[in-house]
Amino acid sequence: MTEAAMVDRAGRPIRVGLDVGGTKIDAVAVSHDGEILGRLRRPTRWGEDAVVDSTVEAVLALGDEVGFTPDDVASAGVGIPGLVDSATGRVLHAVNLGVESLDLAARAGARLGVPFRVENDVKAAALGAAALRGIDGSMAYLNLGTGVAAGIVVDGRIWRGARGTAGEVGHLSVDPAGRLCGCGQRGCVETFCGGGALAKAWGRPGALPVRDILDAAELGDAQAVLLRDDLFRGAAAAVRVLVLSADVERVIIGGGLTALGDRLEHGIRAALLAGAEASAFMRSLHLDERIELLTAGSPAAAFGAALVGASAPVKEIVAHG
Incomplete structure (x- = not known):
């Protein structure tokens, strides 16, 4: 039986x-x-x-x-x-x-x-993105939402590392004098490009604060310009860490902030190019060519x-x- x-x-x-x-x-x-x-x-x-x-x-x-x-x-x-x-x-x-x-x-x-x-x-989500995109080698999935996190997939399997934290870039401090993060550190990647941190720094009411920031930045609002730049630089820093630490071939960007569409993708790509201007080594990695945005609403x-x-x-x- x-x-x-x-x-x-x-x-x-x-x-x-x-x-x-x-x-x-x-x-x-x-x-x-x-x-x-x-x-x-x-x-x-x-x-x-x-x-x-x-x-x-x-x-x-x-x-x-x-x-x-x-x-x-x-x-x-x-x-x-x-x-x-x-x-x-x-x-x-x-x-x-x-x-x-x-x-x-x-x-x-x-x-x-x-x-x-x-x-x-x-x-x-990392496993699903790799399968839907037909990626056989290595890739990272960078989730930009209220918070920031990532997962790494190698040859169709989740790569966890020794204690399950492989790819966890949201709480990597890139500015020890920066904004206080919910984890207790200062200047974590998440404080730059997490939707929750950006909304808190913006401090103005609105249903979609990060979209409001980008709209206001395009109109010349000084605070919005600074926060928009933080968003793009923070996401670019996460991409660099994922590629430099694990040498993944692709970084697929997903999460709620993908609703920003081309503005998000173009901004991150521009920040990667700007960050590589002074380094022949970084230019050789072609980081701007190794990212792609997951379609909003992807399953x-x-x-x-x-x-x-x-x-x-x-x-x-x-x-x-």
Whole structure:
């Protein structure tokens, strides 16, 4: 009986991936050959029980839309912020979700009868971006959102490093006399190009503060010009660190700030070129040619979570601020 259940599970046609964020869940259904069969977004609710409920409801709603039941699901993967033990599926300190300690894989799996695996959201997005872009070698995924974080993928696998912090550039201090970061250091990369830090420094009301900064800079507002330059220089610094430390071939930029489109990409590229003017070595790296912007609204994070769900877990604690 146990063997039959395992064979049945292996033959199920659907893999589900869920990107669980502070405000929404992005869910995709993926076939065994990697085709995205359907996608939906639902709001995330606050608190540990609510996160489990939201996750389960997203899978069921996706099934209603695409036409499958939990019996058709071979695996489910979740990308979520916070400290993630990918071997046990436990999530710690996901403060934007009201989660202190949550055995998400066990609880969601028990509700649906589906095996769940959980990964840090940025690492899952890195895996998804590499797969969607067809990158076989090395790449880094730089997430520019409220905060700044990165993940590295080499030959289709997440590269974690010795303690799971490989690629973690947001809290690298590049100006010890700079603005105070939430991590306690000064002048972290995140204080230059994180959306939350920029909004705080801007200090003016608005639904999209970073877009407001760029708009005001184009009109000549002196404070906005300084903050815009910080954004581009900070993101360029993150790209340099990722390439110089890991020699990745590509740096794919994702996250909420990609909604700025060409203005963000052109600004980072210009900052990379300006930073290389005085160095033949830096010019030889062609950093400006090694970046690309992920299309706004890309399913990379949810798709990467589906890949995580289909892969064997590795016992590792990983962190992103």
